[in-house]
Each structure stands twice: as C-alpha cells, then as structure tokens.
Amino acid sequence: MSTKEFTRAPNHFDARITADGSSPWPVEPGRYRLIVSRACPWASRALVVRRLLGLEHAISVGVADPIQDERSWRFTLDPDGRDPVLGISYLHEAYHAADPAYAGGISVPAIVDIPSGRLVTNDYPTITTDLSTQWRACHRPGAPDLYPEHLREEIDEVNRRVFRDVNNGVYRAGFAGDQEAYADAYHRLFACLDGLSERLEGRRYLVGDTITEADIRLFTTLVRFDAVYHGHFKCNKRKLTEMPVLWAYARDLYQTPGFHDTVDFDHIKRHYYMVHTDINPTRIVPEGPDLTGWLTPHGREALGGRPFGDGTPPGPPPPGEAAPTIEELTAAGR
Structure with a gap:
C-alpha cells in the first residue's frame, strides 16, 4: 500500500x-x-x-x-x-x-x-x-422502509463494499499522492462498478425489490460521476453514460420523486472545480456535460420492483427547497 x-x-x-x-x-x-x-x-x-x-x-x-x-x-x-x-x-x-x-x-x-x-x-x-x-x-403516511430489518445485514454488506471502492474510491483516486495510490483506487473503483453492473442487470434495486439505503448511497456518487469524478478525479476508464446498466439504473433513481429535486448540478460542479485548487488551480468550471440525458427513458420498469414498497411517493418539496431542474440549468447556460 x-x-x-x-x-x-x-x-x-x-x-x-x-x-x-x-x-x-x-x-x-x-x-x-x-x-x-x-x-x-x-x-x-x-x-x-x-x-x-x-x-x-x-x-x-x-x-x-x-x-x-x-x-x-x-x-x-x-x-x-x-x-x-x-x-x-x-x-x-x-x-x-x-x-x-x-x-x-x-x-x-x-x-x-x-x-x-x-x-x-x-x-x-x-x-x-x-x-x-x-x-x-x-415519518409521513406512506413513507417507504429504506432500512428494512430483514434486509439490514445484506444492505450493510453492500454498503461496505460501495463505500470502500466507490463512494470513497473516487476520492482515493482524486486525492492520491502518487501513481501507485491512484492506480490502486482506480482499478478497485471500476472492478466494483463492473460487479454492481452485473448485480443490477437482472434486478431493479441493489437489495430486495424496493429502494433502500443501499441505492441512495450509490446514487449520490453515480449522479456526480460524469460531471466531476470522471475528469476532475481522473476516474476516466469509462463515463457513467458508457456503462449501460448503471446509467439506466441512475436515471431510474434520478427520475424518482425525492431524488432529482435534491440534485443541484450547478452546486456540484462549482464546488469541486473551484474549491479543490490543488487539483484545478485555474478554478475553471467545465461547461459540460450535457445533462439532458438524465431525463431520457431508462426502461428499468420492465425489471419489476416497487420503488416505495407498500408506500407512496413523496409530495412536492417545501417552497424554496427544490434544487434547480435540468431544464432551468440548461436555459441558464449551466
């Protein structure tokens, strides 16, 4: 090491x-x-x-x-x-x-x-x-069970691997202090992503047939992958959009109420590219990527699954809490 x-x-x-x-x-x-x-x-x-x-x-x-x-x-x-x-x-x-x-x-x-x-x-x-x-x-009436007791052992095991090699793996690559540390993180990251693609090829969600804590933890890294981790953190073997299963999975979650209205691509890009001056000393924020692909059909309904289990989708976010939409960001040139 x-x-x-x-x-x-x-x-x-x-x-x-x-x-x-x-x-x-x-x-x-x-x-x-x-x-x-x-x-x-x-x-x-x-x-x-x-x-x-x-x-x-x-x-x-x-x-x-x-x-x-x-x-x-x-x-x-x-x-x-x-x-x-x-x-x-x-x-x-x-x-x-x-x-x-x-x-x-x-x-x-x-x-x-x-x-x-x-x-x-x-x-x-x-x-x-x-x-x-x-x-x-x-909890609201109809709230989903994101950490069901009978699945906690499996959720925790998935979370451990995802944290080690994906959630924290992109940071291990981006902030590596030498080539050896970077290469180790890079290869472990993409090996884990390949394993997750295989796991998700025939099932809609990571554990069980509903959204759980495991999906949320993976999503927050995937949604940032092409915007910042692929280039800024040198995780450039493949873009998310070049990983068909994970790209469809991420779009499925993004288009689910409760996910997209918390994602602010403008904040994401400006933070990483302007704060990490040791990696990006010019503080130039890229114009891309094109975000409109997040709104395209994903087709994963065919795998079955019930996003909220026996519950219901959340209602609209409170006034002032919704993140800007992709349409709004695109219109503003962000």
Whole structure:
C-alpha cells in the first residue's frame, strides 16, 4: 500500500438522536436543523432520505454555499450571510459550541441542536439510518422502509463494499499522492462498478425489490460521476453514460420523486472545480456535460420492483427547497 494514499478522517461527533431516551439527544420535531451542501455526496444522502420519509416538517434544513473559504462551510446564500434559524455565519460556530477546543475538519451533513446552537452529529452513515429507524414516528403516511430489518445485514454488506471502492474510491483516486495510490483506487473503483453492473442487470434495486439505503448511497456518487469524478478525479476508464446498466439504473433513481429535486448540478460542479485548487488551480468550471440525458427513458420498469414498497411517493418539496431542474440549468447556460 502506498504511503500517499488518501485516508478519510473519522467523524469526531457521533452522538445519536434516539427515540427511546438512550442518548442525551431525544427525537423531537422542530428541535434540530440539518445543515447540508448540495454539492456534497455525503450530505445529499441525508437530503434524499429526509425527502423520501417526509421529514421536512420535523427537521429543517440549511444549505451552505458550495464555495468554501478558509473557514469552510458558510451561509452566504442566506440574507445577511447568516443561517436564518441558527443565526450563524459559518458552520464551524456550531462545531465550536459543542467543543471549543475542536481543531479538526468541518464537514456536512451536520445536525445542530437549535436551542443550544451545538453540533450534535456529523456522522453521515448513522444520520441516514437513524432518520429511517429512530424518527419513524415522524415519518409521513406512506413513507417507504429504506432500512428494512430483514434486509439490514445484506444492505450493510453492500454498503461496505460501495463505500470502500466507490463512494470513497473516487476520492482515493482524486486525492492520491502518487501513481501507485491512484492506480490502486482506480482499478478497485471500476472492478466494483463492473460487479454492481452485473448485480443490477437482472434486478431493479441493489437489495430486495424496493429502494433502500443501499441505492441512495450509490446514487449520490453515480449522479456526480460524469460531471466531476470522471475528469476532475481522473476516474476516466469509462463515463457513467458508457456503462449501460448503471446509467439506466441512475436515471431510474434520478427520475424518482425525492431524488432529482435534491440534485443541484450547478452546486456540484462549482464546488469541486473551484474549491479543490490543488487539483484545478485555474478554478475553471467545465461547461459540460450535457445533462439532458438524465431525463431520457431508462426502461428499468420492465425489471419489476416497487420503488416505495407498500408506500407512496413523496409530495412536492417545501417552497424554496427544490434544487434547480435540468431544464432551468440548461436555459441558464449551466
């Protein structure tokens, strides 16, 4: 193994918000605020889960500017440059309210306790599974079961492989410190994608016949693949559009309510190409790729499956929460 391999830092704040009183943080509608960047794949998981489960009324959301400065995530998209609920200009203020001595990275997603202004958790794997399990009493009528108990062992196993070689694999390639580390990540990434293509060739979803946590975790990497990972992170063996099974699978999910209305290709592109100046020192943002292919028929209904199981699709997102559509971005030249 190369000594210059990219290693993701562990999440320092891993408190749980629980329904049974087993943690200091109880499930309480209206008490917490989910802070995200629409550019970030880890945060996008939480946005999709929140939408599918109908938790918008229970957990508010704040969206950070996709362009960070030296103090990291900032709220310059909001009036006066402050989050309107928390009253802070930078997410690090919530981190330091929880631990004044904290000197690590500032990451999203982050759940903040509104009354105290303290960060509760930035543990992205647990955030989404807890939204499915601990917040069940707050789910909308007809919410799908994204983490069904009888499939959890299989979902967790798929998630481990997808995280190692795909979700984190693209970062291991993009931030590799030498050729050996990059080549290892590159080959493991495409070997895993090939295996996922084989798995999905005859089934609509990764585990079972409904959308689960596993599909959401894979989707947030796939939707960014051609826009940023293929070129920016040198994951250029094939584009997503050149992998027929995964391309159809990703379009199927994108066109499902609760997915496309959380995806902001403008934020995604501007963040990666403008923030990672060690990789892209000119900060030039590519004009492409052509996004309209995401709206074309995918044909995967023929495989059967029930996207929401016995549940129903989510309704429209709350006012002001929907990401810009592909039609809007295309019209604006983005």
